[in-house]
Amino acid sequence: AQSVTQLGSHVSVSEGALVLLRCNYSSSVPPYLFWYVQYPNQGLQLLLKYTTGATLVKGINGFEAEFKKSETSFHLTKPSAHMSDAAEYFCAVTLSGNTPLVFGKGTRLSVIA
């Protein structure tokens, strides 16, 4: 069964600094990978996804992630943090076929002025 590990339940960065949120997955077959963002008292919004093809995926709000099969990772990055990026971020994985979407436990991003 697939699983997702997000390293760091809370990450704090200064405004303008690099954002790096880590996600590692466990899967015996090629996965489909997603990053979602959740603002307080809101639902989840898709930031970006990897299905097949190019391993560097660009998403909304300046975020991108790179699928690295050898490292079983799908880390989320943004070159310059903005105050509006403060939120909870969830990495999720699913496999081909009828398998459920499995979420990581989430990483709360704080941005300091």
Next chain:
Amino acid sequence: DAMVIQNPRYQVTQFGKPVTLSCSQTLNHNVMYWYQQKSSQAPKLLFHYYDKDFNNEADTPDNFQSRRPNTSFCFLDIRSPGLGDAAMYLCATSRGLLSPQREQYFGPGTRLTVT
């Protein structure tokens, strides 16, 4: 804009008093999901519908039921809410069950308080 709508956004119910949460979608997606999310935790899948086919997760309590009268609407019924059922309830949709159609679109959630 096509979207997933949840009503109400905030719901307060009394211990043991049945409550219904609603979800509607204008995406014309085949699959609708209900998740429970407790504070500082990941969403937990309760069940999903593929068209009218209902699929219950193995660990979803019997206290939770769902109805999908048509493609656009899906309801979550909690028959006898307990204090432990206080949570954010998220509705989501996807075009299909087979990847990559399983990209999910979420509603804003309903925060349930049990007094």
